[in-house]
Amino acid sequence: MNILVLFPLLFFLCTIFAGYWYKLVSAIVPAPYLDEVFHLRQAQAYCDGKLSQWDPKITTPPGLYVLSIPLRWVGDGCTVYNLRAVNMGLLGAVGIVAHWILELRRANGTTPRNSLTQALNDAHSAFNITLFPLLFFFSGLYYTDIASTLLVLSFYWCYMAESSKAKLFSPSQIAWALCSLTIRQTNIFWVAVFPAGLTVISTLQHSPAGARRRDSESLMQLSSRVLKQAWTEGSVYDPPIIEATLEDYLLTTASIIVATLRNLRRVVPALLQYGFILGIFACFVLWNGGVVLGDKSNHVATIHLPQMLYIWPYFVFFSFPLMLPSALRLALHLLSRAPGLSPRSKEAKTNLPRLCIFAAFSAIAALVIRVNTIVHPFTLADNRHYMFYVFRILLRNGFTKYGAAPTYVLCAYLSINALGGSEASEIPRKEEKCVKKGQDIAKQTATRSDGSCNASFVIVWLASTALSLVTAPLVEPRYFIIPWVVWRLHVPAYRFAATSGRNPTHALQEHDHRLWLETLWFFAINAATGYMFLYRGFSWPQEPGNIQRFMW
Structure with missing residues (x-):
């Protein structure tokens, strides 16, 4: 065919x-x-x-x-x-x-x-x-969900098509943005905040040479160098996700803030049209007396941080096939640390989770669950929705409620790491037979794609996702659709090696x-x-x- x-x-x-x-x-x-x-x-x-x-x-x-x-x-x-x-x-x-x-x-x-x-x-x-x-x-x-998704994607397509053009105002982007807001109010974060963040990143300079920690360079030295370059050169520290650790994400955020403050004359004009969209939305909110049009008593905006915990099992449940390389890499990493197997590979910097960081984030997740869990009356009053049964399980006892915290953190790691692809060089090379076999499979079947994302994209996407979710007291799977679609569009493909050279079925053999x-x-x-x-x-x-x- x-x-x-x-x-x-x-x-x-x-x-x-x-x-x-x-x-x-x-x-x-x-x-x-x-x-x-x-x-x-x-x-x-x-x-x-x-x-x-x-x-x-x-x-x-x-x-x-x-x-x-x-x-x-x-x-x-x-x-x-x-x-x-x-x-x-x-x-x-x-x-x-x-x-x-x-x-x-x-x-x-x-x-x-x-x-x-x-x-x-x-x-x-x-x-x-x-x-x-x-x-x-x-x-x-x-x-309304499909129409809402379509208009947000149409805006994003227009944004990407015009990203290389120096335009202070794009009538087409503004039109798509306003059309999307006629379907759902929370789209404001995807047609104003999200593109504004990406525009800031693209407006600032990137320093490829500074994207990795140098040999024998301490974290303090790296931080000093990155912040100095951000101020003097306006460059953003932006390592690839596959190498980014927690410290790298913090440094990327800091470098973006510093470089933006240093280059306000370039950044502010590029953001005018998104400020215009936000201004129109703010006028609507003032005119309407709130964000929602009707049934305001049941849709009162409030801070609901656990929304940013629930989203990760959602992603893993639906998209686990895309996370298999990351899961395999993590499993091999854990096996390599097991007694009797060879020590960890030190050939390359990796973003594999450290126990102390994992424990700290699990504790933070448990604290968020403790102080900010909100169960909307609709959730446990309607057994026609699957969330009714999910929350009945979660709230059954303290073990299931707080025991889910490490699961949220693990799912977050797998979801974010899926945006970065995988590198065969990060898989331990000298393991016992069981580990060696898994390593060989991973090395032979997949290599990192050039379509992987950098830390700055994750930061902008996370900020937009959080803003669109944490003000909603109701946990509704449909609210996660657009965050998932945007995430899915940026998950890089893997090219699988063909076994018989170039022939009419070569592309199918290399298909992900x-x-x-x-x-x-x-x-x-x-x-x-x-x-x-x-x-x-x-x-x-x-x-x-x-x-x-x-x-x-």
Whole structure:
């Protein structure tokens, strides 16, 4: 098969799968379900021209409803069936824009440019993003998540396409940003704060020679050199993730702050358009008297730090296939320290977790759990959502509640490390047979990709993610969709060595095999959650005759 036809084939399959799911949902659950009751009713009011009518239970802006108005002139008009089809179509658009972003990363030099293998990896990754269970599930219902994701990705694509152009104001970026805010208010962090952070990094100079600690250089000497260069040269200390330790992240943050203060005349003009977007959003908040539009009593902003703990098991659960190299490297590292096996390799600087740092972060996580755990009334009042059962387990006793702290830290390490790829040189070379075998497999199957990220990206992404989550008292898996999609777009692919030289199947032999496992895993989750939603309904005693269904 010609590899060039795989991209349209994959998206044809995406349309087929999404269409099949949409048909099943519409046949078995024809009436509006749960939040659809509010969204569909509001969309139908807009279709009828009643633009001043507003349901006070709806918290998000009316962008999706405006987008659906043209359906009034199509077929039966704005029926439940037709309105649900909007998200089915938008899901394919998410995949297309995700593929454009991956292509731009390659064209901009952050991934290999002329590799057919990488092009295939890009298409497969974009396809997998459309299969992401939280997106795929809601492609059969009328919710705002897919439209929100699409508009944020469209903004990010526009930002990347124009990143090499010196523009103080980009009308296209501003337009996409404002459109995304008509769907969901928290998108402000992804269309203003996130690009502003990336713009600061790109505006400042990078010092490749200063990105690594020199031989025999102490941490104090490194810190002094980095901060001096940041002030005198405006350079950012920005090591690759695969080598970055906690100290490196702190130094990167400090160097960004110092270099920014030293170069305000260059940085401030580059941030004007994001300040403009923030200003418009601030005006909306003042006019509205708050961030949410309706149901304000149940959506009061508050500091909820455990959100930044819950997100990591979420990432690992859905994306463990992409974390297998990091997990293998960590396992080999632990085996190399076991009694009877050879000592640790000292050939290269690594970011493998140190016990003292791991214990300290686990203690901090436990403290956050102790003083800031918030259980929203909705969480334990509705057994139709999977989070109800997750929190019942977490809150069962102190052991499960606080014992989860090390798990959060480990999952965070694996998630962040996945952005950096892996280097075979970091795997111990002189182990006993069991370790040697695993090392050989890792060395022969994968090498670090040029598409890996640096510490500065992690800092900006973490800051944007935290700002979008920690003010929400409700733990909702859908809130993690955009952080996951942005993270997923930056996970580098691995090139697997072909065994028979260049031939018509060479690109497939070098294809990142983790992507196939990710595809199968997403299919399995979608099949399981789809089955539970459609065929495992139950009834509440207080609502006899009404079928309740499990969903995210």
